[in-house]
Amino acid sequence: MTILEDPLQIGIIAAGVLISLVQASFFEWAFHRFWLHRPWLPENIYTAHTLVHHQLCKYDDTFHVTEEEQEEALTFLWWNGPVLVGINLLPWAGICWALASRGVSLPFIPFLVSFGVMFTLYYLAYEGFHLLMHKPKYPWIENSGYFLFLKRHHVIHHTRMNTNLNVVLPLADWCLGSLELAPLVEATRKTPDAARRTARRHSNYGKKLRDNGVDTSASASTQASAPAAVREAAAVPRAREAESVR
């Protein structure tokens, strides 16, 4: 009998896919809220997302990537995907192992495989959708109804960071009260120059500029040398800065 002829196996695979989808939505929400937007270990994740990506792509006028500088921190590092899938798969592998060692006979492998494949697809969708939202490339994806809904959802997140923490499936946003559907008027504001200066204090691009003798605490557009008082004001303590960028 093949897998497709066995109702138990089909049920287990469907359960693996469904559980994975729900877990991925809640994990994405928690990861985004408590790692990407909170400065704790590993701090460079917060720095890349909140202090660089959110500052360089802030309101409508900067949401789309048009400059090389904005490309930084648009995607995660290559090893983040396998680690995140592993973190989510491991508890289920443990449960399956515990049940199997107590003599329970269920199709554990099909469950783990379907869970792992679905979670990997969700992660790839996160990375791919997020990239295409900021840097459109494939109109057949970007003009689809669901993508347009998700993009508006993410535009609102960039305007107000404590809302719309899901990127792929806003199930957790809906359940946990962070869903914001109405476009915000703040999005039409002009992104302040201070946002780019904040990003440059933390980005590799900013470091490169300083290595080349450019004063990144000055106005980002003119690169003029700022007076000492301006540079001092720019050097706010890190904790206060974390507060101010929320």
Ligand SMILES: [Zn+2]
């Ligand atoms: Zn974004």
Ligand SMILES: [Zn+2]
């Ligand atoms: Zn964010």
